[in-house]
Amino acid sequence: xxxxxxxxxxxxxxxxxxxxxxxxxxxxxxxxxxxxxxxxxxxxxxxxxxxxxxxxxxxxxxxxxxxxxxxxxxxxxxxxxxxxxxxxxxxxxxxxxxxxxxxxxxxxxxxxxxxxxxxxxxxxxxxxxxxxxxxxxxxxxxxxxxxxxxxxxxxxxxxxxxxxxxxxxxxxxxxxxxxxxxxxxxxxxxxxxxxxxxxxxxxxxxxxxxxxxxxxxxxxxxxxxxxxxxxxxxxxxxxxxxxxxxxxxxxxxxxxxxxxxxxxxxxxx
Amino acid sequence: xxxxxxxxxxxxxxxxxxxxxxxxxxxxxxxxxxxxxxxxxxxxxxxxxxxxxxxxxxxxxxxxxxxxxxxxxxxxxxxxxxxxxxxxxxxxxxxxxxxxxxxxxxxxxxxxxxxxxxxxxxxxxxxxxxxxxxxxxxxxxxxxxxxxxxxxxxxxxxxxxxxxxxxxxxxxxxxxxxxxxxxxxxxxxxxxxxxxxxxxxxxxxxxxxxxxxxxxxxxxxxxxxxxxxxxxxxxxxxxxxxxxxxxxxxxxxxxxxxxxxxxxxxxxxxxxxxxxxxxxxxxxxxxxxxxxxxxxxx
Numbered sequence: 001x002x003x004x005x006x007x008x009x010x011x012x013x014x015x016x017x018x019x020x021x022x023x024x025x026x027x028x029x030x031x032x033x034x035x036x037x038x039x040x041x042x043x044x045x046x047x048x049x050x051x052x053x054x055x056x057x058x059x060x061x062x063x064x065x066x067x068x069x070x071x072x073x074x075x076x077x078x079x080x081x082x083x084x085x086x087x088x089x090x091x092x093x094x095x096x097x098x099x100x101x102x103x104x105x106x107x108x109x110x111x112x113x114x115x116x117x118x119x120x121x122x123x124x125x126x127x128x129x130x131x132x133x134x135x136x137x138x139x140x141x142x143x144x145x146x147x148x149x150x151x152x153x154x155x156x157x158x159x160x161x162x163x164x165x166x167x168x169x170x171x172x173x174x175x176x177x178x179x180x181x182x183x184x185x186x187x188x189x190x191x192x193x194x195x196x197x198x199x200x201x202x203x204x205x206x207x208x209x210x211x212x213x214x215x216x217x218x219x220x221x222x223x224x225x226x227x228x229x230x231x232x233x234x235x236x237x238x239x240x241x242x243x244x245x246x247x248x249x250x251x252x253x254x255x256x257x258x259x260x261x262x263x264x265x266x267x268x269x
Numbered sequence: 270x271x272x273x274x275x276x277x278x279x280x281x282x283x284x285x286x287x288x289x290x291x292x293x294x295x296x297x298x299x300x301x302x303x304x305x306x307x308x309x310x311x312x313x314x315x316x317x318x319x320x321x322x323x324x325x326x327x328x329x330x331x332x333x334x335x336x337x338x339x340x341x342x343x344x345x346x347x348x349x350x351x352x353x354x355x356x357x358x359x360x361x362x363x364x365x366x367x368x369x370x371x372x373x374x375x376x377x378x379x380x381x382x383x384x385x386x387x388x389x390x391x392x393x394x395x396x397x398x399x400x401x402x403x404x405x406x407x408x409x410x411x412x413x414x415x416x417x418x419x420x421x422x423x424x425x426x427x428x429x430x431x432x433x434x435x436x437x438x439x440x441x442x443x444x445x446x447x448x449x450x451x452x453x454x455x456x457x458x459x460x461x462x463x464x465x466x467x468x469x470x471x472x473x474x475x476x477x478x479x480x481x482x483x484x485x486x487x488x489x490x491x492x493x494x495x496x497x498x499x500x501x502x503x504x505x506x507x508x509x510x511x512x513x514x515x516x517x518x519x520x521x522x523x524x525x526x527x528x529x530x531x532x533x534x535x536x537x538x539x540x541x542x543x544x545x546x547x548x549x550x551x552x553x554x555x556x557x558x559x560x561x562x563x564x565x566x567x
Contacts, residue, residue: 060453086455098450100443107439114440115455135436178455 013038013214014059014182019068021054028054030238031068036182036216036231041208043217043225046235047258052218053095055235056184059216060092061085072182087115091180093171095187099159105170106155109145112177113138142177148210149173149203165196172203176211183207185217189224197221201228226250234258274407279524281408287520288421289414293476293493294500294512295428296469302445302507303465306357307365309372311473312494313379318345318470318477319486320383323392334397342474349470353463361462380488391487394478417479424475428468429509441465445507499543503550505560514558519543 014036021029029051036042044052057063059070061082070077077085091112100108117134146155149169154162159170168188175183185204189197201224207213219225225232226246233243236258242249249255297311321344324330325337332340356375360368396413403410432438444451444461452458477486480493499519504511527539550557 062449062453081457082449082452083455083457086453092453094450094453098447098453100446100450102446103439103442110436111440111443111451111454111456114436117436131436174454 011038012036013073014216015069015071016055016059017069017071019055019058019065019070021051021058021063021066027238029058029065029235032235032238032240033068034233034240034243036214038214039208039212040230041204041215041217041228043219043229043232044235045219045222045225045232049237050235051238052235053186054238056092056186056216056218059085060090060184083115086178089179089181090184091175091178091182092184093168093175093186093188095190097164097167097171099167099171099174101158101160103159104156105151105159105162105173106142106146108159108170108174109142109155109177110138112174113142115178141179145173145176148176148206165192165199168192168196168200169203172200172207176207176213180213183213183215185215185219187218187220189219189221197224204228275528276525277407278409279528280521281405281410282414283521283524284517285410285414285418285520286524287517288418288425288513289476289479289516290493290496290500290519291512291516292417292421292424292472292479294497294504294516295425295509296472296476297497297501298507298509298512299428299465299468299472301501303441304357304361304462305365305445306360306368307372308469309369310376310379310494311469311497312491313376313383314345314349314470314473315476315480315493316486316488316491317348317379317383318474319394319481319490320387320392320477321345322474322478323394323481323486324387326394327392334395338478341478342471345470345474346467349466349473350463353466357466358459358462376491376494380491384488389487391485393485394482396478396482398482411483413479413483417483420475420479424472425509425513432509437464496543499547502547502557505557508557508559511557511559518546522546 012035014034016032016034016036019029019032020027032051032055034042034044044055046052054063058065059077061077061080061084065078068078072085072088072090075088077088077090080088100111103111117138146152149172151166151169151173154166154170159167162170172185172188188204189200192200204215204217205228208215217225217229229246231244232246232249234241234249234252234255241254241258242252244252293311293315296314297308300306300308300311318341322337322341325332325340326334352375356371357368360371396416398412398416400412403412403415430438432442440451440456441461441464443454444456444458448458451461476493477490481490484490496519500512500515502515503518504513504515522542523539526542530538530542
């Protein structure tokens with residue numbers, strides 16, 4: 001277990017304040033506030049339908065919050081389009097595999113570099129001058145990430161040909177290619193076998209340690225969450241019922257009642 | 270002339286015409302790939318382009334050919350950007366039927382507006398291309414067909430290169446695959462929608478000029494658009510190679526039907542033979558020869 005917060009600075013990178021979102025009559029997220037410290041691994045847990053993914057969708061701009069504010073380093077995110085939020089340094093992965101089919105691993109990663117590239121349609125058509133230089137420079141970064149995730153031998157393969165765990169790893173790589181300051185991982189280990197999970201855990205920790213990327217993680221595997229998180233927020237039916245370090249959250253009576261007590265710890269995998 | 274010789278000659282004609290069908294169908298595929306919209310007005314875009322260019326060339330305006338082509342191109346680009354903004358963008362995310370109905374409506378509006386603005390009389394587009402036949406061994410071509418086939422090949426290769434090799438092209442394929450994920454990657458999806466419509470305008474312009482110079486320009490020119498459907502169903506709705514192959518198949522089937530079947534039944538099979546093929550294809554392989562077969566987890 002990591003020594004929570006010990007070596008990490010204490011300022012806040014993401015501030016979610018009194019955010020609410022309803023769909024028709026269903027209050028998916030109700031008055032939730034979070035403060036995510038810079039450089040931390042911050043997990044959001046809760047039973048199905050607790051509003052975790054809705055919250056992540058609001059941070060990344062796919063849903064517009066009805067109320068409240070979401071600030072990344074002081075910049076309000078609510079009302080901005082998802083591509084703009086990505087440009088500001090927020091990358092995410094999706095619950096279901098969301099790689100671009102028919103593209104190679106390298107192409108998928110290069111798309112992550114998209115926001116950092118500037119050349120226009122015509123010059124990129126001709127592929128000379130600045131467009132080419134730019135491409136080469138970004139290719140370098142993509143290759144670094146490929147090395148980091150140890151998928152060097154896969155980079156020319158079509159993503160559809162990869163095993164599930166590898167696809168998830170490539171998806172992580174594509175998000176990293178954005179050079180995010182904040183990385184949102186929506187159940188990155190869902191459906192994985194034990195070995196794949198261990199790999200993914202290691203990469204998540206490495207990303208956090210090596211790049212200093214702040215990670216917001218939605219995960220159902222309690223063992224993993226308790227192990228790697230610096231902080232945990234617990235949602236239940238759209239409401240935050242607890243937050244704090246793993247040890248504190250584990251002991252919280254509200255959490256035990258609403259979540260852990262409802263079914264056995266390991267059943268939630 | 271032996272049957273074989275005749276067939277070869279028809280085949281050559283079919284390939285040349287087919288490539289020009291491919292070019293028109295490419296506009297349809299570009300829009301479908303990027304935006305998921307089924308555009309029933311592609312033939313009308315071709316018609317509008319033909320009408321604009323022929324009007325500019327007519328004595329009333331008397332523009333030189335290069336200027337008419339240039340203005341026609343600029344017009345189609347702006348026209349399609351406007352259409353995307355005003356008509357199609359508000360429909361993003363609506364059921365596919367709404368988009369189909371909207372483009373069918375658009376098609377009829379354009380068929381009315383074109384002649385209303387520029388006059389209904391048939392006009393010609395006279396390109397500076399000779400009209401004596403060119404004979405290559407067993408093949409026999411009208412020079413405009415060769416130019417048309419050549420232009421089509423250049424543009425099909427160009428778009429192929431764009432999609433396979435350039436960053437914007439790859440991004441456009443990403444947009445086609447998932448709007449949501451693309452925007453999470455920082456791709457401004459709406460910009461790519463506009464780009465797809467601009468490209469469709471460019472190929473409609475080329476198609477309008479080529480087909481217009483062969484068959485004259487009036488609202489009938491829009492019928493070229495109907496050939497788009499067998500082409501894309503045969504080739505696959507989202508494949509550029511498919512568009513080339515589908516176009517050639519439709520061109521050849523048409524030519525062979527007109528040469529070998531029409532004389533016995535008094536004509537007409539040329540026009541529907543490609544559709545027979547299309548329906549067969551839908552029954553056997555609904556995603557076409559090169560289309561992506563979607564496998565979804567349910």
